[in-house]
Structures are given as C-alpha cells and as structure tokens.
Amino acid sequence: MPDRPSPLVAATGVVLDTRGRVLVLTTPGRTEPELPGGSVHGTETPEEGLARALREGLNLALPAGRLLAVDSRPPATAGTPGRSVIVHVHLVGPVPPQEAAAVSFPVGEATEARWLPPEAACALLPARVAPRLRAALAALHTGSFAHLVDGVPQPGSPAGLDPARRVALEHSGTLDPASHRASRPKAVTAASVLFTGSDGRILLVQPAYGRSDRWNLPGGGIDSDLGEIPRAAARREVLEELGLDLAPGRLLAVNWSHKPGRPARIRFLYDGGVLDAPALARIRLDRAELLQWRTVTPVELPGLVKPALRRQITACLTARATGAGPLELHAGRP
Template identity: 80%
Template sequence: MPDRPSPDAVRAYYAAQPAPLVAATGIVLDTRGRVLVLTTSYKTDRELPGGTVEDTETPEQGLARELREELDLGVPVGRLLAVDSRPPGPLGRSLIVHIHLVGPLSPQEAAAISFPDGEITAARWLRPEEACAVLPARVAPRLRAGLAALHTGSFAHLVDGVPQPGSPAGLDPARRAALEHAGVMDAASHRASRPKALTAASVLFTSADGRILLVQPAYGRTDRWNLPGGGIDSDLGEIPRDAARREVREELGLDLAPGRLLAVNWSHKPGRPARIRFLYDGGVLDAPDLARIRLDPTELLQWRTVAAEELPALVKGALRRQITACLEARASGAGPLELHAGRL
C-alpha cells in the first residue's frame, strides 16, 4: 500500500495549484440503482469516483481519465447533474466540483472494475441512503442533490453543499416554501425552483369488433405495451390535441384528428416529476384503416388489437385502469374524467 502523503505535503501541493481548483465527480450507478463508493489508499474518508481536473482537460475529460486510471472503467461520462462551489478551506483554494452521472453500468461492466493504479483499495455498491450515511459531510450533500437532479430530470446548484435559492433540484420543499413566503426569490429563481411536470397525449382506438389498439415501443421497457401517443412539445407551443395527432401520424402513419377528450390522468412518485396524460377518443378503425398503418421502426416494434381481458398481461396497471375508464366514458358519454393513477 502506498504511503499516505503528510498533511503538510498535501497543503503544499494544493497551494501550488491555480485557484479555483476544478474537480469532477461521478455518481456511478448500477442497474439496481446502487451507488459506487470507494475506499482510497490516501484518505481515511470514503469517496465517490473522480478527482482534480488537470492541464487543459474539461471536467468530462478529467472524470473519464480518473475512471480509467482508478477503476479501469472506460464508459461514457453522462450528463451534468450538479455543480458545488466551495470557498477556500484548510487547503487555501476555492473549489468547483462538477457532478456527473455515470452509467447505469451493466453487470458485466460492474464486474470488470479493478484498481490498476493502487489508489483505490476497495469499492462497494451501496443503496443511496447507505452511501450518504458513510460519505463525509462535504460529499454526501453532492450525492443527495445529484440524485435529486437525476430523478427530476433537472440540475442542482450548490454552494458548500447547500442547494441555493432557485436551484431546480435539491432544494428542500420546506425551505423553498419559506423562501417563497418571505418574498426573497426573484422571478427567475422562483420559476426554476418550482416543481415540474411531464405531459403526454394518447389516443384510444378500437377496431370494429371492440378490440383495443396497442403499440410496442422500440425503446425502454419493450415488454410493456402502450396506447399510441407520446410527449407534448410544450416548449414549442404544442397543445395536447395537436400532440396526439402528431404522435399518431409519426408512429402509425395515420393522419387522423382526435375525437373528444375522454380523461386527464395524473400520476406521481415521490422524488419524481408528476406525469399528466391527456387521453383522446380516436374512434373505430375499420379493416382498411388498420391496413394503412405504417410503423416508425425507430419508435415502435409492432402493433396489435387486444380484447379488454388481455390488458393485464400487456400493460401496466395504471394504464390498464386508464383504458378501462376511457372505454366506460366513451360508452356512456361521460367525461372528461379526472383520474389519479387511473382511478377516479
């Protein structure tokens, strides 16, 4: 095991570096959502992978180099989750840390990790809450904020580990509310820190014999079937009805105006953005209509029509409930329905 440098040697090394120091950290995940935590030969504290950016490197390049040198890991550095700015501490230099997502690593990639340069002596896969408990106080907040940014599809702005007013992710809801009520956030910070929602539009088509049209996605969970439809491009000014028509045209090659709105569904998981789905009546497709379907192979693998009793084996429970509610609304003329995870 290499000798640990003395505290004086460490301070002298960092004192010779330009300020601010720039470092890059990786939140390395496996397919089970566990976090890779390292034990080093030169520190008593556990660490996340990464290190100081050198010479003319970008943070992404520096992190990729550290992953190769420390773990023999040659995987892409993912998106930026957070930035933490630390004022000068015992080493006499301010520090800017970029926190990036790495992975999720496949079981094969995780099993191939080794320690070629001897700086790392052990690596453990821990659940996020376990990782936060064993990491030092300067590192754990970065992991918490980075994971919050990952789950919300957002970004976290930290100063000395503390999420700042207006940080899109990582800001405690109680603190956000207190800042809002105190009136200390400007309009831009207020917008950035408010919770976000993902919006989609789907269309319910049936065949002449009452079977439901489902599509199999070419990405994500290909074992789960969906209704035709997709995300609403609200940033381009698209409204839900136009999105439903566009998605059907792109996915199925059918340019059909959606019928009436049958339901709006709201779903939510803690720590994730809410998901809002607008469900439209596509009407009945006869045999010639079905024969005109032409799939976009980049989005869909296949389509099929199914009886209502076949839905439990093909679609998630929440979507099955939405479809059932929409069929009932269509038959009775009720609606639009207000659904929460498919339930009234």
Template identity: 75%
Template sequence: MPDRPSDRPSDRPSERPSDRLPAPQYGRQPDGPSGAPSPDEVRLYYAARPSPLVAATAIVLDSAGRVLVLAPAHRAEAELPGGTVEDTETPEEALTRQLETELGLSVPVGRLLAVDARRPGSLGRSLIAHVHLVGPLSPKRAGALSLPHGESSAARWLTPEEAYAVLPARLAPRLRAALAALYAGSLAHLVDGVPQPGSPAGLDPERRTALEHEGSFDAASHRASRPKAITAASVLFTDSAGRILLVEPAYGKSGRWNLPGGGIDSDLGETPRAAARREVREELGLDLAPGRLLGVNWAHKPGYPARIRFLYDGGVLDAAALARIRLAPFELLRWRTVPAGELRGLVKPSLRRQIEACLRARGAGTGPLELHAGRPADAPRKKKGKR
C-alpha cells in the same frame, strides 16, 4: 502603479476580460493598435491570477440503483470517484481519465447533475466540483471493476442511504442533491453542498416554501425551483369488434405495450390535442384528428416529476384504416388489437385502469374524467400492490 481594473469591483459587468487589461503594463503588439495587449500577454496575465481548483466527480450507478463508493488507500474518509481537472482538460475529460486510472473503467461520462462551489479549505483555494452521472452499469461491467493503481483500497456498491451514512459531510449532501437532480431530470446548484435558492433540484420542499412565503425569490429563481411535470397525449382507438389498438415500443421493457401517443412538445407551444394528432401521424402513418377528450391522468412517484396524460377518443378504425397503418421505423415494433379483458399483462396496471375508465366514459358519453394513476380522483386509495 494604479490598481488593475480586474482587481477591483467593476461597474461595467458586461466588459470582456481583455477590455480590463491596461496596455501600459503589458506593452503592445508591434503591428497592432496602440495600447492593445498581445494575446501572449493576456494569457500570461490570467495564468497568474488566483483561481478556484476545478474537480470532476462521478455518481456511478449500477442497474439496481446502488452508488459506487471508494475507500482511499491513504485516507480514512470514503469518497466518490473523480479528481481534479489538470492542464487544459475539461471536467468531462478529467473524469474519463480518473475513471480509467482509478477503476479501469472506460465508459461515457453522462450528463451534468450538479455544480458545487466550496469555499477555501485547508489548501487555501476555493473549489468548483462538477458532478456527472456515469451508468447505470450492467451487472457484467459493474462486476469487472478493478483498482489497478492502488489509489483506492476498496470499492463498494451501496444504496443511496448507506452511501450518505459513510461519506464525509462535504460529500454526502452533494450526492443527495445530485441524485435528486437525476430523478427530477434537472440540475442542482450548490455552495458548500447546500442547494441554493432557485436551484432547479435538491432544494428541500419545506425550504422552498419558506423562501416563497418570505418573498426571497426573484422571478427567475421562482420558475427554476418550482416542481415540474412531464406531459403526454395518447389516443384510444378500437376496431369494429371493440378491441383496443396497442403498439409495442422499440425501447423500454420488452413485451410492454402502450397506446399510440407520446410527449407533448410544450416548449414549442404544442397543445395536447396537436401532440396527439402528430404522434398518431408519426407512429402509425394515419393523419386523423382526435375526438373528444376522455380523461386526464395524473401520476406521481416520489422524487420524480409528476406525469400528466391527456387521453383522446380516436374512434373506430375499420379494416381499411387498419390496413393503412405504417409503423415508425426504429420507434415501434408491432401493433395489435386486443379485447379489454386481455389488457392485464400487456400494459402497466395504471394504463390498464386508464383505458378501462376511458372505455366506460366513451360508452356512456360522460367525461372528461379526472384520474389519478388510472382511478377516479375521488375514489378511495387502495393498498399498495392492488392492481
């Protein structure tokens, strides 16, 4: 009997699996085309093939950013919630089942953070683990967790650093890469817990730089592994008395105000100026072309993408223009105009500094300004906590 084509390397990688099944080994459907295997024969063939085990793991977080770590009842090593995928389940369905069984927790399974392929271990089978975010859980829900079926003897909320220390070597790197993907808004590609070249998240910056210098990246891997930034455009309007127009979003921290504006749809080719005009039209119902660029602000928090904001001069809105404001339902709650001296307490310190700097540039006819967290780029850095 000749080798099955699917058991040896194929020089036609674009073939579909069914194209590689030789008909003489499977028979054919009585009424089908000669040599074509039946659907049942195809299913039986693939059911008998060696294949990786598939598992689903949960990174369960509470509102303080702590990670849920379990102590299994019959093993010494700590572990993360989850288990193997059974029968016809998807990884998401398997994880939902495991969370209910292990913890009495019925919550939506969140986005995919990482995929970890592990080579065969003691079971002689390779493993593919899908790692998903669950939570953050509210304090009430986090405090109501139970261990109904005795699969685990204890559940602890640990800081990420504490969790890295207690988890076994096969799991700690997986958790570390998954959290990096969470905060970067990306995905980690792992093999045996090690981020691969081109992994969009989890790859150590020094390792990425070394690979770049070695010329080890192809074009696609280079794009995927490069740091990303989030871009936004805002517009600074004042009224005839020089007060700043602020809006209160319906999302985020209550009582926190912002400038009109929002994210730039750069994936659609939108420019910062076009985004500023669109956001003002959508949020306020005013179709006004932005004036000159007053400043560009760059901000960075370790582990997160950099945030870049373009700030445009919206000019002065008279009473008639203010009366035409129509807020976007479900997006904004209120608008108001405030003197510059009342910004503190209404907006974040970084945004307050941006507004004040742009007001000065507008008044003096200078700029555009290069700002870092609201401060001129060449200004000496102040100690943390200074506002």
C-alpha cells in the same frame, strides 16, 4: 493587487449500475470514502477529466454523462489563502453488469469498490460529500440540475432544494421571478389516443425503447417548449408512430400520476374512434419507436400494460360508452 489562487476544478461521477446502486470507493491512506473522480488537469474539460479518472483509476471506459450539479466549496477557513474548489458532478452509466464486475485498480492499489443503494451511500459518505450526492440524485430523478455551495442547494436551485425551504423562501418574498420559476415543481406531459377495432378490441403498441414487455396506447410527449398543445401532440404522435393522419376525437380523460422525488406526469387521453380493417391495414410503424402493434380485448390488458394504464383505458372505455367526461383521474382512478 497580489495574485490570488485560482479555484481548483474537480469532476465527480455518480456512477450507477443497472440496479440503481451508487459506486463508492474506499482507498487506504484516506480516512473517508469517496465518489469516483478527481482534479481536472491542464486544458481538460471536466468531462474529459472525469473520463480519464474513470479509465485510469477504475478501468472503466465510460464517458461523463449529463451534468447533475455544480458545487462551489470555499477554502476550509475563511480569510486564509487556501483554494476554493468547484466540483462538476456528472451521471455515469448505468453500467452494465459485466462492466460493473470488471472494475479494477492500478497494480499495488488496494482500493475497495462497493455498489450501494443510494441511501446507504449517502450514509457512508462524509458530511461534505453526502449532500452533494443527494442533490445530484434529486437532479437525476427530476431531469433537472442542482446549484450548490458547500453542498447546500441555493435559493432558486432547480433541484435539491428542500420543499419546506422552497415554500418558506416563496412566502418570504426573497426569490426573484427567475429563481421562483426555476425552483417550482415541474411536470411531464403526454397525449395518448384510444383506438378500437370494429370488434371493440383495443389498439396497443410495443415500444422499441425502455421496457418492451410493457405495451402502450399510441401517443407520446407533448413538445410544450415548441408551443404544441395536447391535441396537436396526439395527432402528431399517431402520424409518426402509425403513419395515420387522423384528427383525435373528444377528450376522454386527464390522468395525473406522481411518485415521490419524481416530476408529476400528466396524460391527456383522446378518443381515436373505430378503425375498420382497411384502416388497420394502412398502419405503417416507425421502427425506431415501435416494434409491433396488436389489438386486444379488455380482459387481456392486465398481462400487457401497467396497472395504472389499464385503469386509464378502462375508465376511457366507460366514458366513451356512456358519453361521460372528460374524466379527472389520479393514477387511473376517478
């Protein structure tokens, strides 16, 4: 059998700035805009090849981040001896403003770099690339991965598959059990605890990550992959964050929240009871997670926590006072 050409391996970067804009390049001599990246050379991995392309082509010394998608593109014409292409699509960034402004090109190359909102980038890119970017962004926002062939999400792809097409595939019975599980919508789960002081003030904590101007209830993600249940997660998080080993009280509410294109978020809210002055004095913060703690009155909540969390806290205070619940909440509303 004669040797067949091996696939060409390429690596592409979805390079984002801190405003969520996508870097799109337009190079003289090429008819269409493109995303940063290029072919993988020699014994390079796709990650190494992308980092080299960013360094040499854009003066960006950034590593290739999370793998968002793999796109297999057959030869342009079926049955011809051309090469197929396998493209690894990685997240790069978010790029800080100073580095984004410092993007430059080799001497003599008049490439233009534009930072565009995602939809504008998809509208500008050619038809063979735009679906790849859309699927990669879907994978980014859902914390998942897209399996593509010629830019088209495949049955069972965890991300990028159009919901209507997923439903049609499920109803047709053509998805195998593994593909069915992979393509089903996912949810992120967390457990929080409502503590108050003897004076009725609410215990809040200030995170050391993300937006530190937003305060939270003690708590965090449920390690469901390890078999952890919500109540156990609530106790573990309070111990890790505050140094207090306290069994949570009754479940006050379950909150469901959702934004288009993102996984649903489910929060279990438990009654932590009243912490007197000696108990509050025993708090020892995990400085890797929290900057500080404080107690506040309900009227102080609007300036400290997001509106949806404020509504959850208010509903839980009512449930605790009246003995109602557990409450079923959507974005904090009954």
